[in-house]
Amino acid sequence: MSMNKKTGLPPIGNRILKSAAGVLICGVIYFLRGEKGIPFYSMLAVLWCIQPYSEGTLKMAVQRTVGTFVGAIFGLITIVLEIYAFPIYDSLLGYAITALMIIPVIYTTVLLDKKNASYFSCVVFLSITVIHMTDSNPFLFVLNRVIDTFIGIAAGIAVNSARLPRRRERDLLFTAELDDMLSPVNERLSPYSKVEINRMLSDGANFTIATMRTPAAIMEILSDVKMKLPVIVMNGAALYDMNENSYLRAYVISSETCAEVRRIVNEQGMNMFTNALCGDNLMIYYDELKNEAEKAIYGSLKKSPYRSYVNRLPASEDRTIYIMIVDKSEKIAALHLRLKYKLGGQLNMITYPSDDYKGYSYIKIYNKNASKRHMIEYICSEYGIGNAVALKADRDSINSIAHELKKSYEPLIFRKKR
Numbered sequence: 183m184s185m186n187k188k189t190g191l192p193p194i195g196n197r198i199l200k201s202a203a204g205v206l207i208c209g210v211i212y213f214l215r216g217e218k219g220i221p222f223y224s225m226l227a228v229l230w231c232i233q234p235y236s237e238g239t240l241k242m243a244v245q246r247t248v249g250t251f252v253g254a255i256f257g258l259i260t261i262v263l264e265i266y267a268f269p270i271y272d273s274l275l276g277y278a279i280t281a282l283m284i285i286p287v288i289y290t291t292v293l294l295d296k297k298n299a300s301y302f303s304c305v306v307f308l309s310i311t312v313i314h315m316t317d318s319n320p321f322l323f324v325l326n327r328v329i330d331t332f333i334g335i336a337a338g339i340a341v342n343s344a345r346l347p348r349r350r351e352r353d354l355l356f357t358a359e360l361d362d363m364l365s366p367v368n369e370r371l372s373p374y375s376k377v378e379i380n381r382m383l384s385d386g387a388n389f390t391i392a393t394m395r396t397p398a399a400i401m402e403i404l405s406d407v408k409m410k411l412p413v414i415v416m417n418g419a420a421l422y423d424m425n426e427n428s429y430l431r432a433y434v435i436s437s438e439t440c441a442e443v444r445r446i447v448n449e450q451g452m453n454m455f456t457n458a459l460c461g462d463n464l465m466i467y468y469d470e471l472k473n474e475a476e477k478a479i480y481g482s483l484k485k486s487p488y489r490s491y492v493n494r495l496p497a498s499e500d501r502t503i504y505i506m507i508v509d510k511s512e513k514i515a516a517l518h519l520r521l522k523y524k525l526g527g528q529l530n531m532i533t534y535p536s537d538d539y540k541g542y543s544y545i546k547i548y549n550k551n552a553s554k555r556h557m558i559e560y561i562c563s564e565y566g567i568g569n570a571v572a573l574k575a576d577r578d579s580i581n582s583i584a585h586e587l588k589k590s591y592e593p594l595i596f597r598k599k600r
Contacts, residue, residue: 195374196374197232197233197377200232200341200342200344201228201229201232203341204225204228204229204231204232204334204337204338204341205225205228205229207228207337207340207341208221208224208225208228208333208334208337209221209225211224211333211337212224218326219326219329219330219333220326220327220330221330222330223309223327223330223331223334224330224331224333224334224337225334226334227246227330227331227332227333227334227335227337227338228334228335228337228338228341229334229338230242230246230334230338231243231246231334231335231337231338231339231342232338232341232342233342239338239339239342239343240339242338243335243338243339244296245296245298245299245302246299246302246331246334246335247331247332247335248291248294248296248299248302248303249291249296249299249300249301249302249303249305249306250302250303250306250327250328250331251328252287252290252291252294252299252303252306252307253287253302253303253304253305253306253307253308253309253310254306254307254310254324254327254328256283256286256287256290256303256307257306257307257309257310257311257324258310258321258324259283260279260280260283260307260310260311261310261311261320261321261324263279264276264279264280264311265320280308280311280312283307283311284304284307287300287303287304287307288300288303288304290303291303306327306331309327310323310324310327347594347595348592348593348594348595349592349593349595350385350386350387350591350592351387351590351591351592351593352386352387352388353567353568353569354388354567354568354569354570354571354590354591355388355389355390355411355558355561355562355565355567355569355570355571356387356388356389356390356570356571356573356587356590356591357389357390357391357392357414357554357558357570357571357572357573358389358390358391358392358573358575358583358586358587359392359393359554359572359573359575360391360392360393360395360403360580361393361394361395370402370403370405370580371403371404371407371580371581371583371584372581374581374584375580375581375583375584376406376407376584378584378587378588379407379583379584379587380406380407380408382587382588382591382592383407383408383409383410384408385592387587387591387592388410388411388565388567389409389410389411389587389591390409390411390412390413390414390558390561391404391409391413391414392413392414392418392554392557392558393413393414393415393417394415394416394417394532394546395415395416396415396416396457396464396489397413397415397420397422397424397464397488398464398483398486398488398489400413400415400422400424401424401488402486402488403580404424409424409425410425411561411565412424412430412561414554414557414558414561416457416503416504416548416552417504417530417532417546417548417552417553417554418433418548418552418553418554418555418556418557419432419433419503419504419548419549419552420432420433420503421557421560421561427462428462429459429462429464431557431560432459432501432503433503433548433549433551433552434459434501434502434503434549435502435503435504435505435529435547435548435549437498437502439525439528439529440456440496440502440505442524442525443505443521443525443529443547444456444495446517446520446521446524447507447517448469450513450516450517450520451472452472452507452509452513452517453468453469453470453471453472453476453507454468454469454505454506454507455467455468455476455505455506455507456468456495456496456502456505457502457503457504457505457506458496458500458501458502458503459500459501459502459503460497460499460500463490464489464490464503465490465492465496465500466489466490466491466492467491467492467493467494467495467496467500468480468491468492468493469493469495472509473508473509473510473542474539475508475509475536475538475539475542476508476509478538478539479508503548504546504547504548504552505545505546505547506544506545506546506547507544507545507547508536508539508542508543508544508545509542509543510541510542510543511535511541511542511543514533514542514543514544514545515533515543517545518531518533518545521545521547527550528550529547529548529549529550530547530548530549530550530551530552530553531545531546531547531548532544532545532546532548533545533546558570571590573586573587573590574586
């Protein structure tokens, strides 16, 4: 969950504010109606209908409507039985009839395939038959109960749909670069960020992630985010469809080049992690783990359900996407110079110090054509998107992505157009 940097507390989200606004609207409507009905029931309805997504609001509105009608109908039947046909209200027999009527109330929601509405049906039914049976006109209460519910539903839909006047930038591809962030690798998007990103994606936003990480790391970070476009992974070496769990495009390192890299690495007395595609599965092959950083990385990541480590050489039919080597910084520097001298024109190599293991550095090796820019251009071409824009997210928090996407995708209408 994202926190306010000054207070250390989570921010008050839109759903909380909308809930308060919905309750206020119900109170105002009650006075405008001349204080008719019971605003308590309309307030309950509006609180139930305020949902993160608009489709969720409509779903809850339907449930509440069905529940209200079923409960009201059986409440009316019970009123007639207990007051007008057989005057047994407030007796043991009366409560027995009320209890028995719960059966058809719930069963009716089952027949209507609205099982989630059974609770509301029972609440409405019991409010009529237990609390308001002795009203001077219980039939008027039933009518007001239905009206109050519809007021709450209408207020909930109106509040949840309310938006400031904004335009939508649907002809732009928005990319979030994760590798420049200082936030921990295992940081997750907050529930609020997921709701906002999903809302914009369903509205037509073209959004993707670009990173040197593998799909496994992205799937952990973006869990519950309904990505529509493929994500750019492994520094632009591959394009991954999170919905289909498949690689749409990849820049492969040839088997001959991989063999030469392995020969040089082994001569230096070092190990390498080879990330290779076996069909649509990414396998991570390794030899003997020789240093503490390798052992720590393997120990922390091997438990992930999205990663498959194999202690052997890749099969001949496997397609190598990238190679990672981690070791003492001086050894990495020497290895990098040798690889650059031998294979510099055939590979794209990145080396950088480790933030987690002091004194260690990484080399990551890709096909020479692998780049995030190439993959962004491919996505724009393949999906008919006019241009691409990099989101300038806060380096300290991954949750700033949602804020920047909202600001860029749906700016206020009076903001200058890009």
